[in-house]
Amino acid sequence: MSTTTSHTPESEGPTRPVRLIQNEATTEIPVHLLFRDEPEPVPLRPSVVGRREGTGEQPRLRRPAPAQARHAPQVDPALVERPARVLPGAAGVVGGVCGLACGLATTWWAGALPPLVERALGLPLYPGAGLGPAQWAAYAGAGALGLFGFGGLARGRTGRAWVLGLFGRYRGTVRRTGLMWVNPLLLRRRVDVRLRHWRSEEMPAADASGVALRVAVLVVWRVRDTARATLGVEDHETYLRECVEAALTRVPVGTPGSGRGSVDAAAEALTRLVAGDTAPVGIEVFSVRPSRVEYAPEVAAAMHRRRIAALDAQHRATVLTSVVDSVEDTVTRLTMRGLVELDDGERKALVKDLTVAFCVGRGEAGGVG
Incomplete structure (x- = not known):
């Protein structure tokens, strides 16, 4: 039995280290990731694309596809108004x-x-x-x-x-x-391209608390692109109405009696939404403003009672504050001028009597008025 011994010739140079894993590959780590103060998720996840084994080629990073933004619906791009030959x-x-x-x-x-x-x-x-x-x-x-x-x-x-x-x-x-x-x-x-005003009938809406409302809006608009307005949709006036109704479901409208600031904010939001929805079909919207806001019939009675109760509570709080101030002023004047000398029990009795008298007087005055 013969034993064969292999020797490496000197001409071949130094011996290369033998790989323990045949398909091993190295991945380059950016230096700035080693010195970060707080760990953050890396937005780019490295993935191997087309790597050749045994060449030491570094894997290329595949960038994730950006999320597509939501755009307004578009009609045929070739459908643009142009002058006709006459x-x-x-x-x-x-x-x-x-x-x-x-x-x-x-x-x-x-x-x-x-x-x-x-x-x-x-x-x-x-x-x-x-x-x-x-x-x-x-x-x-x-x-x-x-x-x-x-x-x-x-x-x-x-x-x-x-x-x-x-x-x-x-x-x-x-x-x-x-x-x-x-x-x-x-x-x-024939298409009307003049500046037009459209006052809608009452449409369903809601306030910030979700209470049902009935809102009538005033829309100022005109046809900017006759080709898209006529051929892009079946009826551009119906399309405008539906866009206004859709915007009212997304924008809270101020309750009846709310301040002007609430109405202005709602009008600005409605104008922005409706203008964005109608621009692709050649309609230019200048203003969408609520002209009349009322509670829906199913909640009108309940909201009326609630408002009356709030006003009554406010009136009672005002009357009570006035009575307390009057009683305090009366007792202070009597004691400071030395007209009466009262101990704690007598002071409490006097305050009670004066409070009852003032409350009765305020009630009779309010009833007569």
Whole structure:
């Protein structure tokens, strides 16, 4: 049995240390983490991504994906108001007149024009070629020209706009005023772009304590983007109303009789919420302010009794404070001027009698008043 002994040649250099773990890897620790005063959770958790074994390559850190912020709902980004192509109204009038003139000339060509009309128009007498295919084609062209000319005439008004569409596709918005010519094949939708005030009916709401209220609000708004307001939602006025109702469920409204500061704070919060919800559909909201605040019918009676009880308690506390001050002033004056000399028992009896007398007097005065 032979024994084989292996020797390391000198040319191979020093012997490399043998790894105890074949897949071992080192992770670099930042220096600032060793000297922190208090332990804090590290926001970045190291994770190995694409490491090659046996190369000593340090693992790369994968940053966690940031939490996505909640954004308001958006409509089609390509749906943005743009000006439509229209012509001055004179072009439509000229086209219509040319259509009528072509129809009249075709009638004269066919010989169907009465002699009286020919003499009135100064036309030479022409026996006519009759109604053939050429005449009918000329009639069709003249009629189409006249219909396109007069049928495309439209009148633009201040504060109104036309939203144009063709086969379900948005073709632009017309904000011009005066007489103009619009392609009669386009579908027109009139939109009011003036500053508008909307006073709502009573809507359900609640105060900071959760008591049910009925609130009527005044909304100042206008249509800023006609394309989104008309095509982005089914009905932008209904959408605005629903946004106001949703905002009232999230914002506490001051109770009836509360200070102006509470109403201003609620109005500012309502305006901010409604403006953020309606901006994606082309509606610009300037103000949403509660104009009337009342308790809901189911809690109105109970809150009325509660308010009366609070006022009564406040009145009683005021009367009692006044009576105590009057009794104290009376007893102090009597003793300081030496009119009476009282021991503790007599002082207590005098205070009791004066308190009863003053309370009865205050009650009679209040009842008479």
